[in-house]
Amino acid sequence: MKKTLTINIGHSIFNIEEDAYEILNKYLDSIKNYFKKIDNDSEIIKDFELRIAENFSAKVSPIKQCIDLSDVKEVIKIMGSLDDFKEIYDDTETENVNEEKKTNNKLFRDSSNRVIAGVCSGIAEYFRIDPIIVRVLFFIAVPLNLIVYIIFWIGIPSKDFDPDLRKILYRDKENGVIGGVAKGLSNYLKIDANIIRVIFIVSLFFGGAGLLFYFLLWLFTKEAKTIGEKMNMSGFNVNLSNVEDFIKKKTKNLNSPENTLTKVFLFPFRLLAPLINAFLKIGVFVFKTIFFIFSSIFIVFISILLVVFSTISFKDISPEQDPKFHELLNTIPDYFAIFSVVFLLLTIIISVIISFYVLFKKKSNSYFFMVLIFLWIAFLTLIMISLPNIILNMQDLNLLPNWIDGNYSFIWKWNDGIMLNKNN
């Protein structure tokens, strides 16, 4: 059983299997891209689609109602791949290559593939590596990265990149031993998987940096599932000859026997793999649970702080109730109270969004998130700037020691909100 999609191509409707659709889509995209220069009113691509539709209608019948991968491959063979067009129209081709070379020399933020502002994936595009690697490095290098990130954000213009030209790092679970991370990296870097495995294992004895890297990659990368993803993983560009090459190569790979050394080397891991996999599943669950608990506690804590702060800032406490505290409150300027409230609110919203992302992989609107982060940093800066003055002011008035000596506690009263009470 396979999932099918319904497509409307050249005014006709076809049911097409998912993997076949993916290849067809990439094929049409590559053609669109190729004829971009001469095909202003997209007439060529429409003609292409019409002809493909004609070819498809010859493939379907009452007993075979769905277009499958072999049909698509056949049709692509009939229509011709980019290499075939290059023979006839090599003049357009050279222009394209030149343009590409030009753009690659500059560093851009990648607006087509971003989490916050596309800095990481822009750097990745520049060095022709996977954005995930740069993101993981950024993630490890807290908090220096934040500054670097913002500088890059401001300093580098953004640009859309063609996602099909990008090589993507996927986990190759099919051919992997544990999670397919090493095999995925080996596909990506075109290095033998065993070398990467050895590096990972050796790094275990040096503080376990490799382990951290492994788990981060595991966490951040997707497993290659569809044919298109598997091809992207190996750096294939989709056209007919490539699809065939790829499938040939894959079957050949599966048949080629491993040598004894590899077998011996991998044996303990093969043995451990189910165990580690089970352990990891539990680990991920435990991690998520702990993360959930911590983020909930954090959010609740910040919320309480917010309530406390807003009630004591905006509610007048009479001098009779506690002269010292009244004086203390008076030294806090109104603007600072407002900054703090907004800052805490932003913190809550951002932590909720991040928690949702980590726990359920639900992405929010990245532009919205970008603005939030920006505001958060802006308010944090404002607070940092104004805080020293206020503290100095308090110290000058000799307010701080009395207040922090533990004789006071906050009490919640239904009618009055937060109150400061002197302990007996």
Add this chain to the structure above:
Amino acid sequence: MSTENFKIQIRKGLLEFCVLQIISKKEVYASEIIEELKNSKIIVVEGTVYPLLSRLKKSDYIKHEWKESTQGPPRKYYSISAYGLEHLKELIVSWSDINSSVKELLKTKK
């Protein structure tokens, strides 16, 4: 120059001429052009025809018209313009020139 490369170069040069010739005979739609070119082994893959048709249309050598078909969606029928016909005549003249000179060359070689 390999034989394969030679063939490609020849086809490349002649493709436009052949397509114009086919269209000049009668009103045809893209698939008919493709069939004919494939039968005479001038093209290998179908996709090469479309950019060419688009270019011919931009040069006003040919025009197209949408017509209902008995089976399936409407089809795009191409026909040659007066300007295109003129262009084709010139091409035919130059082709016969080249053709006869090449024939002459081959003869003297024997």
